[in-house]
Amino acid sequence: MHSKKTTCTRCDKNNNSNNNFCIYCGIKLVKEKKKIKEEEVSPKNANYNNIRNNYDGLFISLLSKVAKVDGGINPLEAEALGKVFDELSRFRQDIFNIRDIYKQILTNEKDKLDNVIDICNALVCLKITNYDKISFIQSLLTLSYINESINHHNENLIIKIIVFLDIDFSFYLNIKSEFEPQQKTEDSSFTGKHLSLAECYNILEVTNNESHQSIKQSYRKMVRNYHADILSSKDLPSDMLGYAEEKLKKINRAYEILKQHKGIK
Structure with a gap:
């Protein structure tokens, strides 16, 4: 008795039905139930x-x-x-x-x-x-x-x-x-650059009408997204880590300006 086969949707070659990935091209195999569902859609x-x-x-x-x-x-x-x-x-x-x-x-x-x-x-x-x-x-x-x-x-x-x-x-x-021609992501002295309030709101992805708490929450979330310690654990390329470092500088600078402007404690 022959074992059931699953045909790869990419290369059209047959694989053992127990395989999750095609042994010929590496793509994830679509099992029979999923194929039927796609045809119904x-x-x-x-x-x-x-x-x-x-x-x-x-x-x-x-x-x-x-x-x-x-x-x-x-x-x-x-x-x-x-x-x-x-x-x-x-x-x-x-x-x-x-x-x-x-x-x-x-x-x-x-x-x-x-x-x-x-x-x-x-x-x-x-x-x-x-x-x-x-x-x-x-x-x-x-x-x-x-x-x-x-x-x-x-x-x-x-x-x-x-x-x-x-x-x-x-x-x-x-x-x-x-x-973004006005932004120099390779400028390691970004922290000295003047930012307008509009740029600060844009960097932190908030509006000038949002509460202090909302601005704090957005800032903390963005810091988590770009913090070097977190990104380093993901084994990312060095140039990507460098980009994240510059991004974090912008985020911190924007938050400091808004803190002073709005009196955020």
Whole structure:
């Protein structure tokens, strides 16, 4: 009696049904129950699973998470995602309902943060080029800066994606500097730079109407996100740790200015 096999959705090769990952390409295997569930979600889209597990589908999956992670997808973000769909559709002209599939991927993936690593691993298996990686970072940052400043929820998720896609962190810093030309992340003497109140509120992601307690809570949360002792335990690259150090300087400086301005004890 032959043992049951699970077919990899990436390389179409058969694996032992007990395997969790494909022994040929490394992607996490989709077990039969999950396949049925996906087909139920998308009964009219015969190409859904194929697109979802290819470059454009994986790309849209991550974009959707970055767009939604700060609470919701606003009209500007929706418009930007629509332009991405238009661009990717040019390479899928043989599939008449490709935009509907892209929209469905966005809907199904935007709230799922527990499969980010799996999606990144699948992209790594596709052996994407440095050009693809740079274009990908640009798209993530364009979406995140669509409201002029990046939210720390967006940035933390983007950094996680960069780590698991094995992208050189300097790529990220160089591209990010194009969006924030006035900020010199490599300036080790940042603490001496004057910050306006508006910049301080923006750095701490609070408004001038928030209570002292709310400002304190936001400050403490951001310090935890960028503190060197915490990040060092995650075995991150040295350039990423350097970036976090500069970010923490900005956070501390902004908080000190607001403390003095608002009389926070």
